[in-house]
Amino acid sequence: MTRPAELRCMLMRGGTSKGAYFLAEDLPTEPALRDALLLRVMGGPDERQIDGLGGAHPLTSKVAVVSPSSDPAADVDYLFLQVAVGKPEVSDRQNCGNILAGVGPFAVERGLVPAGEERTSVRIRMVNTGDLATATFPTPGARVDYTGDAEISGVPGTAAAVVIEFPAGAGRLLPTGSPRDMIDGIPVTCVDNGMPTVLMAAASVQVTGYETPKDLEEDLTLADRLRAIRLKAGHLMGLGDVSDTTVPKLTLLAPPRHGGAVTTRTFIPVRCHTSIGVLGAASVAAGLRIEGGVGAALARLPTAGDRIRLEHPTGFLDIDSSLTTDPDGLPVARRTAVVRTARKIFDGTVFPRPAETAPTPAHSPGGPR
Missing domain, CATH: 3.10.310.10 (Diaminopimelate Epimerase; Chain A, domain 1)
Incomplete structure (x- = not known):
């Protein structure tokens, strides 16, 4: 052609x-x-x-x-x-x-x-x-x-x-097999519910998690640290050398400020997202429900229902997310749904x-x- x-x-x-x-x-x-x-x-x-x-x-x-x-x-x-x-x-x-x-x-x-x-x-x-x-x-x-x-x-x-x-996840929700890993001394949860994503507490990399995307992008010390974490996470998650790819994403977590479950700042992979991607949000929401994960202690999860509200720099995203376990007792996604517009x-x-x-x-x- x-x-x-x-x-x-x-x-x-x-x-x-x-x-x-x-x-x-x-x-x-x-x-x-x-x-x-x-x-x-x-x-x-x-x-x-x-x-x-x-x-x-x-x-x-x-x-x-x-x-x-x-x-x-x-x-x-x-x-x-x-x-x-x-x-x-x-x-x-x-x-x-x-x-x-x-x-x-x-x-x-x-x-x-x-x-x-x-x-x-x-x-x-x-x-x-x-x-x-x-x-x-x-x-x-x-x-x-x-x-x-x-x-x-x-x-x-x-x-x-x-x-x-x-549909219910057929792959491994925890690519490393563990709800919590250590990379360069930082506790992380590596999760994949449609988008390979690395979750970590914002405080663990010396930021609040409430900064603007522009401020985070201009923090060169943070950028170097996140780059090193992402490269090592890629190998841990079975993705190989990710130096020339945009996955895995990195999401910093902080306690919510506006009634949601958690505050997020996501890197794609160097630019800080002005909101949060749908598939990345699916992985974050599932990660918050994983017992022992880094998000479990930070998130304020609803006491009933599947809906989780993720706060991001320009508002929020609501996503329905629930988990079950496989025959080996490992967490797997049961339901994931989101409302978007086009x-x-x-x-x-x-x-x-x-x-x-x-x-x-x-x-x-x-x-x-």
């Missing part, structure tokens, strides 16, 4: 992220050609992304590639690609649960899944990891309706609720920068874990 001078594209906000959504058939099948094209679409590697769709931040430099699924448990496949800001790199080493919120509506918009008369559920296979999710959203009159009264922190106004439910911003044609002006991007291969 030759590189097109123009291609179909839908720009959508998914949760607290924004990305370009494409049908796989509209992109080159060769990963290197596809990534080079997407880098030009988003405006990389310029750190301002001034000549493309990107918004000069990792949360607005994302891509969803959607196609019919051959998996009988799914309707569509969703490949997430993170287009780096400031360097020529495209990575498929992680999922994105916020961009996931737009995949179901996009699949209906593109005719991959027929719309129900009132509501539609789309079963999604996340190609990056092989995990499954089901997104349910309103489709009155068999058309996607993005309007509604659901609010999520970090997004102005209201929109239609997209309920994303994840909105179609434009649907049309994008004109990438000419190929001869763009460097060949580095590709970070991922695939099922």
Whole structure:
């Protein structure tokens, strides 16, 4: 397939992220050609992304590639690609649960899944990891309706609720086999409930956990310490050398201030998230319920029900999370569900920068874990 001078594209906000959504058939099948094209679409590697769709931040430099699924448990496949800001790199080493919120509506918009008369559920296979999710959203009159009264922190106004439910975890919730590990003298809990995440008390790295993302990013001593912890955690979690990847995420925990269960500050992996990712939140919420984990002593968990409110720099995220145990007595996820919203911003044609002006991007291969 030759590189097109123009291609179909839908720009959508998914949760607290924004990305370009494409049908796989509209992109080159060769990963290197596809990534080079997407880098030009988003405006990389310029750190301002001034000549493309990107918004000069990792949360607005994302891509969803959607196609019919051959998996009988799914309707569509969703490949997430993170287009780096400031360097020529495209990575498929992680999922994105916020961009996931737009995949179901996009699949209906593109005719991959027929719309129900009132509501539609789309079963999604996340190609990056092989995990499954089901997104349910309103489709009155068999058309996607993005309007509604659901609010999520970090997004102005209201929109239609997209309920994303994840099946009971089949993998290891505790990749290291322990609820608590020590890395460089810091107690951590390594958890994976859809996103490999390392939990630690903010106080253990000499910060409060209430700082702004900007203040945390400018703390070079903290950055060096977190970088070292993340590299060692990658090996402990069976991820190998993670120096060139964005996982595992690191989440600092502090006691809640606004009625939630815990305050969070999440690094992705160097920038501090202005909120918290959906899949990262799924891992944090599950981690708070693990007996002996670092979050158990900090969190104020509800006395009844599955819902946990995670406070983050721009508000909160509510997530339903419950655990059970496997035959060996190890904790496993029983139920994980979250309410997000999504909105179609434009649907049309994008004109990438000419190929001869763009460097060949580095590709970070991922695939099922």
